[in-house]
Structures are given as structure tokens and as C-alpha cells.
């Protein structure tokens with residue numbers, strides 16, 4: 497195995513900026529404008545990145561700090577920016593995330609916001625949620641999770657007990673969010689899915705551009721999350737302090753943590769919980785989907801059995817994919833992520849427990865320089881992850897199966913379904929056909945029938 501160099505430079509990072517993750521979470525709240533407290537370039541970079549994956553416009557406001565504020569503090573710019581956003585957008589919520597600059601100069605955002613509310617607050621003022629997201633100390637996933645925690649912590653209030661459930665679904669695709677909503681509906685569960693950017697970042701074609709797109713988790717539902725009968729939090733590498741923990745500690749809302757439901761085993765586990773909470777059997781159409789999935793695995797296993805894969809990206813996604821690949825007979829030989837939760841390897845071990853497969857090399861806090869070097873030595877057949885792995889996959893002549901975020905070089909990245917029996921079916925067909933396609937393309941004989 498290649499010895500990892502001791503220098504700390506990153507070459508083609510396998511992670512994104514922390515406030516970018518927070519901005520995505522804020523986009524999933526009804527009538528919310530994400531707002532970056534920092535210099536203008538941060539907002540421009542993030543908008544560019546998000547737009548190229550979702551193919552939707554996204555407005556991210558900025559306090560637009562210059563040299564003077566970098567020295568004397570950005571409080572006045574933050575207040576002016578909030579006033580401008582309130583006037584221009586009339587939002588219900590403004591989600592403020594800090595950036596490297598404002599964290600480095602040490603702006604005290606809670607104090608500035610308290611002053612702002614005293615100076616300019618009225619009964620109609622938007623609610624302001626703030627989150628600390630220094631990008632030099634984390635990833636977009638840490639920013640996303642921190643924003644979800646702060647949304648719950650700052651917006652949920654004491655409420656009467658009700659029969660709904662909270663579903664803190666993590667950073668999943670818009671198709672995944674829609675799928676989870678359908679599943680909850682089929683179980684008869686009233687679910688508050690937070691955040692829900694399935695419309696705000698994957699909307700319909702409109703004649704007029706709305707300043708704030710329709711959709712998002714309703715503010716009223718967030719306010720009453722504490723009264724729900726349970727919270728389900730998806731992700732196996734989540735930090736100790738999360739939105740679900742806040743609800744449990746503040747309101748006693750029962751918390752269940754499950755891994756992302758990718759593949760049969762993880763989906764079974766989540767569906768069992770839905771069945772318990774709803775006191776209903778798994779709906780027939782989902783049982784049928786599960787049966788079809790197993791049938792397709794029997795049909796297709798001969799094309800993929802024993803193949804060797806590299807999976808990279810967000811830790812929870814990699815954990816889920818690795819478990820699914822083991823179910824279909826593909827050995828994941830390298831699990832890699834730019835994240836560093838400290839829970840990556842243990843989560844992979846738990847996901848693979850009892851499965852008949854090789855245990856992969858698991859590396860957190862790596863970049864594509866490391867991933868490429870390790871993949872070369874591990875002699876892999878395919879690469880699974882987002883578009884940023886394209887360069888190395890092309891260099892090594894390996895097929896790249898695109899999942900997760902960001903997908904910059906294909907259309908429909910936001911609509912990739914990863915979750916549940918339906919997601920596993922789509923992934924199985926995609927992976928199997930990609931392997932068949934590679935074999936067919938590399939074959940000296942132009943065969944057209946298998």
C-alpha cells in the first residue's frame with residue numbers, strides 16, 4: 497500500500513465547503529433565504545456549484561465584506577444585508593452561515609444578531625437562524641448537519657403532542673426526498689421531512705422567476721417538531737449533537753438513528769421502523785418492489801459477481817453503497833471520503849457485519865491524489881462516486897458510476913434515486929449495465945447478444 501505523504505496540502509479535495517452544506521439545508525425551509533456572512537466570492541462559488549448540479553437558480557445573499565470590514569469587523573455589513581434581504585425578498589426565515597473570513601476575524605454573530613433585533617426588529621421581521629461554519633475546520637456535510645441542528649434548536653418551540661414523525665433525512669437527492677415522502681404516505685405516517693429541497697432545488701418550469709421558490713419544510717411544522725411522537729435521523733456517521741438530539745433533550749421526542757436506506761438490508765430496517773411507528777404492515781407495493789429487486793439480482797449476478805469497486809464521497813453515502821454492493825456480490829476494496837467523522841470505519845464494519853465479503857481499505861480525510869494512488873494498487877474494476885472522480889477514472893480507463901453530489905458532467909444528478917427498494921433497483925441496473933457496457937466496448941468481437 498502506498499505510504500501516505502506527510503505534507504498537508506490537498507490536491508483535488510473529496511469534500512466541499514462547510515457553509516455550502518448549510519446553504520443547502522437552509523434552501524430546504526419554506527420561504528428561507530440562505531445568507532453568507534463573508535466576502536462576495538464565497539456566495540458566488542457556492543451558487544455556481546449548486547446550480548451546476550441541480551440546474552436550478554439559487555439566490556444566496558452575502559454581507560459582502562471588503563478589506564475594511566476584514567480589519568474592523570463585519571457587524572454593520574451583516575445588519576445592512578439582513579435589512580436589504582428583508583426588504584427585497586420578504587422571507588419568513590433568513591439562514592445565516594459564517595465563512596472562513598468572519599470566523600477568522602472572530603465576528604460574534606449571536607451578539608450582532610441580538611443588536612440587530614433590538615435596533616430593527618418588528619413583529620413581522622423574518623426569523624433569523626444562524627450557524628457557525630468555518631470551512632477550514634470541516635466539510636459541507638458538517639455544515640449541512642450543523643445547520644439542521646441549529647434550525648431545530650432555534651425554531652422548534654414547545655408544542656402539544658401529535659401523531660406526526662420527524663424525518664431528518666440527511667443530504668440526499670431531491671428524488672430521494674420525494675421517495676421518502678411517498679413511503680411515509682403509504683404507511684399513513686404524517687412526516688415532517690427536514691430539510692426538504694425537493695421543490696426548491698428541483699422545481700417546475702415557470703414563466704416568472706420567483707424570488708423565493710415554492711416548497712421547503714413548512715415553518716409551522718418545524719415549530720411543532722417537539723410534539724412529534726418520534727424523530728428518525730438518517731446517517732451512521734452523524735456527530736453527537738444533532739437536530740434529533742436537540743429534540744430529545746428539549747422536548748423528550750424519542751430518537752431513532754438509522755443508516756441511509758441503501759440496499760435491501762438497510763431498507764428493511766427502516767421499513768420495519770415505519771411499520772412499528774404506523775402500526776401497519778409494509779404496503780404491498782413496496783413488498784412487490786423488494787421481490788422484483790431480488791429477482792433482478794438473481795438474473796444479473798453473473799455479470800457483476802466478484803468485481804472490485806472504489807466508492808468515495810460523503811461518509812454516510814459510502815457506508816450505504818458499500819453495504820449494497822456487498823449484497824450484490826461486488827467487493828468494495830476502497831472506501832474513501834474527505835470527511836473525518838472518526839466513525840467511518842466502524843460504520844462500514846457495522847454495515848458489513850455478517851456479509852460474505854472482503855473488508856475494504858477505509859480512508860477518511862483523503863483527496864483524489866490519495867484515492868487515485870490507492871485505487872491503482874488495489875486493481876479495481878469500477879469507480880462509484882460523484883463527478884469529481886472523473887479525471888482519475890478516465891486516466892485509469894475505469895467506468896465511473898455517478899452518485900451523490902456534485903454531478904457536474906451529466907444531467908439529472910439531482911434526480912438520481914439512491915434510497916429504498918426502488919433506488920436499489922435503479923442502482924443495480926445502472927451498475928450491471930455499466931459493467932456489461934465496459935466488457936462489450938473492450939471486446940475485440942462486436943457481440944450484441946448475451
Ligand code: SF4
Nearest residue numbers: 513538541595596631
Ligand atoms: S473562503 Fe471558505 S467559506 Fe469561502 S468559499 Fe472558500 S472555503 Fe468556502
